[in-house]
Amino acid sequence: MTDQALTFEAAMARLEEIVADLESGKLSLEESLQKFEEGIALGKTCREFLDRADVRIRTLTVSQNGDATEEDATDDE
């Protein structure tokens, strides 16, 4: 799963679910291993997401009749 397919929120939720499964003690060793590997991969994905350094800023201009135009504004802060 790439981070485009999975939102950060979903990745975190999945990671938490995996850890809860591991904590339940009900998994076989094989399942434990699979979940662990998936968890580690998710942790990596989440960290990469958090490494993004700059806030992306866009502007939404709404006209009198409600038409909205969105454009990038990162440079004219």
Added chain:
Amino acid sequence: MSFAEERIFAVGEINALVREMLEGEFPAVAIAGEVSNLRVPSSGHVYFKLKDATAQIAAVCFRADARRLDFELEDGAQVIARGNLTLYDAQGSYQLVARMLEPAGRGDLERALRLLVARLREEGLFDPARKRPLPRFPKRLAVVTSSTGAAVRDILSTIARRFPCVEVLMVPVQVQGEAAPAQIVRALDAITALGNVDVVILGRGGGSIEDLSAFNDEGVARAIHRCGAPVISAVGHETDVTVADFVADVRAATPTMAAEIAVPERAEVLARIAGLERTAGARLAMRVDVARRRVGAFTKSYALGQVRGQIEHAMQRLDHASHRAARAAGDAVANRKARVDGLEGRLSGLNPRDVLRRGYAVCIDAAQGRALTRATDAIRAGNVHLLFHDGAARANVLGAAETHAPAKEASK
């Protein structure tokens, strides 16, 4: 009435009587009028006349009460004065002792506002049950406020500091003046139409003295209510809660606090991830320990040298799998070596019984107690024991069979 019965008052006496009547009859009055002849002598008491087109009344607001005035009292101001009537003995004139003064019209606004609040509450717009939860990790956050005020800077810098991995959609609007309510409504509706905003911060400009009436507007209240994303209001002053604050899903005291509520702290999230990984590693290690103890018991109960060789082979394969897991862990937690310390070691003795559990069995020559690695050996031996993960079975080998694995390959 004869002169003999006529009562003659002293001046002070009649004044005292009239005062008694005045004070008894008018202990609390509210009078609307225009302020004129305003004087503030060094005593600090405020003297003025309240007048309308045809009449006037003397009024005084004593220093202690005057200090509590929250607006500039000046000649020409239309006010509502509340207090009691009394008589000023020294001049024999009656006057209003004003205890409270407010600009005329403010009362009307307040009444209208109270009615609006009551109506919207009745309709359920403030119902705590319909407050939407905020996303834990918003991807896209809209900021509806003046593009020039301090609020927008505070919000952006707070987000940049706490959780920069987010997209901010600025939606500039006027926050005061006649056009403000309609602009705010259009902005919120446009955000709803976009459908890809996770949370909205609605803020005032951040100036010191601001007209907050746009945030007491019914249209704005309804737009917040129907907004497609949860709304954090950063509008009211500490003392002045607006209708927008009541309707919003979350109320923040300042724009900075709104941003702090909207996004988590990056460092805390990283710590949470590390904590989860740590727990996952510890749990896996525990699971491995359990498996390893079971293997110990298992191998002892089948004290067969050759079988041990098979198990060792299986262990090697599991070692490989566990090494893969440990390496994955190592990649992700490169800087946290201490944390995974021991994990790799603990993983190295993975349970061969789990290989058996996955559908493998070990075939042992019943006569010689030797593990069989070839079909031909098994056919020759005839009597065999099959070792499954949960025990062993006696079996007779009937003869050669079509092999499964190549058949699978061929069908691909």
